[in-house]
Amino acid sequence: MRMVWEVLVLMFLAICTKASGGGRLKASSRGCSEAAVDGMSYCLSWRFGVESNNVRWWRTVPPQCMHYLENYMLGGQYEKDLDLVIEEVSTYAAGIVLSDDGMDAWILDIDDTCLSNLIYYRDKRFGCDPYDPIAFKKWALKGGCSAVPAVLELFKKLVSSGFTVFLLTGRDEATLGEATMDNLHKQGYLGYKRLIMRSEAYKGQSAVVFKSEIRKELEGEGYRIWGNVGDQWSDLSGDCLGTRTFKLPNPMYFVP
Amino acid sequence: MRMVWEVLVLMFLAICTKASGGGRLKASSRGCSEAAVDGMSYCLSWRFGVESNNVRWWRTVPPQCMHYLENYMLGGQYEKDLDLVIEEVSTYAAGIVLSDDGMDAWILDIDDTCLSNLIYYRDKRFGCDPYDPIAFKKWALKGGCSAVPAVLELFKKLVSSGFTVFLLTGRDEATLGEATMDNLHKQGYLGYKRLIMRSEAYKGQSAVVFKSEIRKELEGEGYRIWGNVGDQWSDLSGDCLGTRTFKLPNPMYFVP
Structure with missing residues (x-):
């Protein structure tokens, strides 16, 4: 099922290419094949740039990448990328010899780590729309985020193998504390040590500063x-x- | 030209998909379409894992990804990915206000940063063959690496705008010093402050340790x-x- 979109794109591109006659592309046919390949290619580069921490401080996904991201997020590749990382995490975690003092800790972020906001962002054109704090708060207050399956599985493994797990999020404690905790529990996140949210003291601070301080503590x-x-x-x-x-x-x- | 391989892959996949009749794939046709898409998909995840520093300490490229990497490295996407990063570097560098004391520094690595080893690795099945220190030394001694075009352009921009550029490489100074310097100069890397190679003192140290020490100095x-x-x-x-x-x-x- 998840391959359908990908295969449709591939067929579309192949048909376009065939239509161009295989020779030098005419200006009129360029819009069909070469431009489509170029577009995908740019979006792939952009995604590499983002994920490798080279592209920073961006506010919205480049508009020409909306369909690319839609396919990436819903077509199966996102899950595959995520699953491969979680496999690496599991292998690494399995190799750690824990002491019995309960001080072997692990930190997990919440949004799009423990809990998925994909349904919310689908309606925000996968990030092509600018961040909307009011709408996001409304969404988060519902407490209806699904667990990211691979992360929930990892979480359970970490807890059962004796790690002390901290959930650390930039979400505002005063307004989203209860909804977030309910959401986590309903999704099966049980047995963590502490849910650490952004308190009044860290309001307006960047995630880097806030989370560094907490880890230091x-x-x-x-x-x-x-x-x-x-x-x-x-x-x-x-x-x-x-x-x-x-x-x-x-x-x-x-x-940021 | 560089799109030819990509388009061929897309057409191949589309033909395979058509051949499967669009219904439930039979075991015999699975080898053609679904497996090919799955394979590309895995290699894309693996590449994401590597480039985002999640997958570490790997010795060879997964054998099933050889053709994927061949296409990636020679088909145009590698250059596009690289060019996008260099654009980010240039934008960042252009925003820095330099003082006139000559102490505004920049560090560039050499292998597959300033100079390309793509021709060498093409013969090593794009990394599917394990690292061969004797063969690599022989290759480096020839001093025939091409400049990575976007990096050479960046280098020239950095030098001309007043940055003090250091070239920092794990290559062995005693054996590869002369060949490396000749290679750099022939390719147009002129005007850097210092070429820093691995001296006897750092033999056997990891790149992280060696390069950290040099940067500290x-x-x-x-x-x-x-x-x-x-x-x-x-x-x-x-x-x-x-x-x-x-x-x-x-x-x-x-x-490492």
Whole structure:
């Protein structure tokens, strides 16, 4: 099922190419094949740029990449990319020898790490629309985000193998605290140590600053942060990052 | 020209899909369409994993990805990915206000940053063959690497706008010093401050350790490292990284 869109794109492109006669493309046929390949190609480069932390501070997905991202997010490749990263996380985690003091810690981000906002962003043209804080708050208040399946599975493995798991999110504690906790519990995130949300003191601070401070506090409490997983480079930049960080795919938005 | 391979792949896939009749695939036709799409899809995930620093310590490219990488490296997408990163570098560099003390520094790696080893790796099945230090030394001694065009252009821009550019490489100084310098000069890399290669003291050290030490020394000399560009995460990890780092694409090998 998830291959259908991909195969349709491939067939469309092949038909376009055939229609151009295989020779030098005429201006009139260029719009069909070469431009389509060029467009996909640009969006692939852009996605590489974002995911490798080269492209920063972007506000919206380039408009010409909307259909590319739609296919990427819904057509199966996003899940595959994510699953491959989680496999790496699992392999790494399985190799850690835990001590019995309960101080072997792990940090997971929430939005588009533990919980998926894909349904919300589908209506925001996969990030082609600018960030809308009011609409996002309304969405988050519903508490209806699905778990990201591979991350939920990882979470359960981490908890059952004895890691002390912290959920660390830039979501506002005062307004979204209850809805977020309910959402997490309903989706099966049970057994974590602490849900750490943005308190009044960190309002207006960047995620890098806020999350660095929290990780520093955790290390100050004596925790050894073995792993740190997030979909934003701001989850994985700054201080006290943990022994290893893992970047999940997310080409839909950028959090500084 | 560079689109030919890509379009051929797309047509092949489309023909395969047509041949399968669009219904439920029979076992016999699976080898043609679905498996081909699955294969490309896996290799794309693997490349994402590598470029985002999630997949580490790999020794060879997964054998099933050889044709994917051949297409990626020679079919145009690699250059596009690289060009987009270099555009980001240029935009960032153009925004820096330099002082007139000559201490505004920039670091560039050499292999597959300043100079391309693509011809060498083409014969090593794009990284599907394991690293062969003797063969690579022989290749490097020839001093016949081409400049990576976008990086050479960036280098010239950096030098002409007043940055003090350091070329920092893990290549062995004693054996490859002369050939490397000749190669760089012949390709147009002129006007850098210092070519820093691996001296006897750093033999056997990882690139992360060696390059961190060198950057620390440069900072100790008073240099302000504004930018740091390399194709390996080991160029961009460790200490004194510089204000901003940029990861160029390279899915062919991993340097720890």
